[in-house]
Amino acid sequence: MAMISSEIFPICTYLPAKSIYRFKAVSKGFYNLSKEAFFIWNHVHNSLKRDDTCFFLQLERPCNEKVRLHPPSQQASGVSGDVLQFLSKSNKILASTKGLILCRATDKTPSEFYICNPATKSWLPISLPTHDEKNLNAHVIIMLLECYDEFDDYMVVHFETPTDWSSDYACKILKPREGLWKPMEKGFCAGGRNMKFNMPVHHNGVIHFISDCGSYITKGSPYFEPYIMSYNLKNGTSTMLKLSKTSRKSSTDEKCDMSIFNWGKVSMASSSICLVRLKRSTFKVWILKDYKTSRWRRIMKVKTKEMGLNEKYPTITGFTVMNGEVLIFSTEKYFYSCGLIDGNYMKIEEICENKCKYYVSLTPYMNTLPPCGPGATPLSC
Numbered sequence: 001m002a003m004i005s006s007e008i009f010p011i012c013t014y015l016p017a018k019s020i021y022r023f024k025a026v027s028k029g030f031y032n033l034s035k036e037a038f039f040i041w042n043h044v045h046n047s048l049k050r051d052d053t054c055f056f057l058q059l060e061r062p063c064n065e066k067v068r069l070h071p072p073s074q075q076a077s078g079v080s081g082d083v084l085q086f087l088s089k090s091n092k093i094l095a096s097t098k099g100l101i102l103c104r105a106t107d108k109t110p111s112e113f114y115i116c117n118p119a120t121k122s123w124l125p126i127s128l129p130t131h132d133e134k135n136l137n138a139h140v141i142i143m144l145l146e147c148y149d150e151f152d153d154y155m156v157v158h159f160e161t162p163t164d165w166s167s168d169y170a171c172k173i174l175k176p177r178e179g180l181w182k183p184m185e186k187g188f189c190a191g192g193r194n195m196k197f198n199m200p201v202h203h204n205g206v207i208h209f210i211s212d213c214g215s216y217i218t219k220g221s222p223y224f225e226p227y228i229m230s231y232n233l234k235n236g237t238s239t240m241l242k243l244s245k246t247s248r249k250s251s252t253d254e255k256c257d258m259s260i261f262n263w264g265k266v267s268m269a270s271s272s273i274c275l276v277r278l279k280r281s282t283f284k285v286w287i288l289k290d291y292k293t294s295r296w297r298r299i300m301k302v303k304t305k306e307m308g309l310n311e312k313y314p315t316i317t318g319f320t321v322m323n324g325e326v327l328i329f330s331t332e333k334y335f336y337s338c339g340l341i342d343g344n345y346m347k348i349e350e351i352c353e354n355k356c357k358y359y360v361s362l363t364p365y366m367n368t369l370p371p372c373g374p375g376a377t378p379l380s381c
Contacts (some may be wrong), residue, residue, distance in 0.1 A: 006010050006056040009033075009039070009040075011136055011142055012033060012039070012043075012046075013043045013046050014040065014044040014046050014157060016118035016367055016368075017043070017099065017120070017367040017369050019367050020033065020043075020369070034086075039369075040369045040370065040371065041085075042098070042371045044098055044368055044369065044370050045368060047098065047099065047368040052322055052323055052364040052365055054079075054364075054365055054366075054368040055095050055320065055322065055328060055362045055363055055364045056087075056096065056101070056362070056363040056365055057330075057335075057354075057356065057360055057361075057362060058092065058093060058356075058360060058361055058363075059356055059358055059359070059360055059361075062365070064378075065087060065281060066310070069147050073305065079118045079119070079365075079367065080112060080118075080163055081156065082312040083118045083121060083321075083379065084108065086379060086380070087103065087116075087118070089107075091103045091104065091105055091106065092104045092106050093143065093363050094143060094144070094198070095143045095144035095200075095363070096144070096363045096364060096365045097144050097154065097370035098154070098364060098366075098368060098370050099117055099118075099119055099365075099367055099369065099370050100115055100116070100117055100143075100144065100154060100370055100372065101115070101117075101118065101365065102114075102115060102142070102143065102144040102156065103115075103116055103117050104142075112125060112128075112263075113125070113126050113128065113142060114126060115154075115156075115176070115372045115373060115376075116372065116379065117369070117370065117371070117372055117376075118367065119367040119368065120261055120296075120369060120371075121370065121379040122371070122372050122376045122377065122378055122379060123372060123376060123377065123379050124176065124372035124373045124375060124376040124377075126156060126174065126176075128142065128158060129158055129172045129174075129181035129183075135303045142156060142157070142159075143156070143157055143197065143198075143200055144156060146358070150376065154175075154176070154370075155173050155174065155175055155233070156173070156174040156176075157171065157172075157173055157174075157180065157186060157207070157233070158172045158173070158174070158350050159171055159197065162187075167187070167251050168186070168187030168188055168189045168190075168238075169187050169188040169189075169190060170183070171182075171183070171184040171186075171187055171188050171231070171236070172184065173233065176372070176373030176374060177373065177374065179374065181353065184233075184236045184357070185236055186235070186236030186237065186238075187236070188229075188231045188236075189229070189238035190209070190211075190229055190238075191211065191222075191223045191227065191229055191240065192217055192221060192223030193208070193211035193212055193214070193217060193223050193226070193227070194211065194212045195209040195211055195212075196209060196210050196211070196212060196259065197209060197228065197359070199260060199261070201260050201261060201262055201273055202262070203262065203271065203272070204230075204291060205232070205233075205234070206230045206231060206232045206233065206239075207230065207231050207233060207240065208228050208229070208230045208231075208260060208273065209228065209229055209231075209260075210226065210227075210228050210258060210259060210260045210275075211223075211226045211227050211228070211229070212226070212250060213226050213251050213253065213256040213257065213258055214252070214253075214254060215252045215253055215254070217252070222240075224252070225243070225248040225251060225252060226243060226248060226251050226252070226258055227240055227241065227242060227243060228240070228241040228242075228243065228260060228273075229241070241294055242294040243258075243275065243286075243294075244275075244286055244294075244295075244296035244298070246284075246298065247275060247277055247284065247286055247296065247298075250279070251277070251279070256277065256278075256279040257277070257278045257279070258275065258276065258277045258278075259275075259276050259319070259320075260273055260274065260275055260276075261273075261276065261320065261321035261324070262274065262321070263287055263288070263321070263324045263325075264324040264325070264368075271324065272287055272288045272289070272291075273287075273288040274286070274288075274321050274324065274340075275285055275287075275288070275296065276319060276321065276327065278319065281303055281304045281305065281314070281316070281329070282301065282302070282303045283300065283301070283302050283303075283304070283329075283338075284298060284300065284301045284305070285298065285299050285300040285301075285327065285340060286298045286299065287299055299340065300345075300346070302338075302346065304316065307336075307338070307348050308348060309334070309336060309348070309350075310333070310334060310350060311330070311331060311333055311334070314331040314332075314333075315331055315332050316329055316330070316331060317330045317331060317332055317354070317356075317358065317359045317360055318330045318359060318361060318362055319362070320363075321340070322337075322364045323364070325339070325340050325341045325344075326338070326339055326340060326344070327339075327340055328351070328362055330354050330356075330362070331354065331359055332354065333352055333353065333354055334350055334351070334352070334353055334360075335350070335351040335352050335353075335354055336348055336350055336351060337349045337351055
């Protein structure tokens with residue numbers, strides 16, 4: 001069979017990328033299918049309707065031992081062992097979207113960044129728009145964003161930390177098709193607090209960041225309590241989004257950890273922002289119900305000792321929200337999932353053992369076929 005029939009073609013667009021690549025050995029038709037732009041567009045579009053199948057696990061901060069990346073199950077991930085081995089060699093995964101991951105090579109000076117598709121085993125190095133190699137690691141934040149207006153396009157957003165605390169973060173955007181970093185006329189105004197740039201939420205056409213919870217801001221300042229700040233990638237406008245009063249209560253101390261995630265399918269009109277707060281071993285979760293008025297609704301409050309975990313005194317070492325509906329969290333011993341909606345609400349399941357033990361970062365992932373961009377080459381696994 002040299003060509004894929006019109007009946008089989010739409011079925012193939014719903015298959016995981018791993019299955020498509022297995023079929024490449026079956027016929028020339030399947031081999032060519034994975035290279036056709038129209039097929040890739042359909043495959044990526046349909047993947048937005050599916051859930052992430054796994055998550056990358058890595059140590060949150062540099063450590064003497066190598067970073068290890070562990071999806072819940074090798075079969076479900078679509079990431080081969082040789083790719084995982086490559087990524088484990090002094091690489092930090094910064095973000096993931098539509099099957100692409102943004103990585104930083106931590107063993108290089110200055111640091112090197114690249115886009116990688118683990119399913120197709122391809123990668124594309126990207127150079128940063130800065131010549132300040134001495135302060136590169138300390139002053140540059142970079143991330144990957146979903147972009148729905150073009151099928152195989154994405155944006156890499158570069159923020160440079162200002163030397164003056166009262167100045168804005170200079171922002172430049174790269175679209176690999178265009179190949180040029182374009183500076184925004186307006187920088188990102190983060191307010192008086194430090195922002196958690198490692199967990200952006202793309203919602204309502206703008207990117208959102210949540211601040212930290214430290215007690216270093218003077219009471220009476222508009223930035224005294226934690227907040228969310230958004231940045232419009234089209235006009236450069238920065239806007240503060242308030243958190244609920246209950247989430248801000250007693251939040252200004254180092255023992256309080258708050259993070260934001262996408263809620264629901266990001267491609268649906270009903271999607272929103274999810275706020276998770278962890279303090280004194282208690283999880284609280286809120287959903288943003290009205291964006292204009294900053295109205296939130298709390299949907300969960302639970303103490304970890306009441307979850308029925310396989311350990312008496314669990315220490316939470318990391319958490320994320322997958323697919324806008326499941327809270328994934330780690331302790332020093334295990335990974336667990338906690339349902340946040342419908343029939344799975346408050347349903348706790350053990351995922352796997354945590355071999356890292358220390359504080360970790362969790363990056364949801366789903367294997368699909370988007371190209372890394374012009375000039376991408378095979379991954380040297």
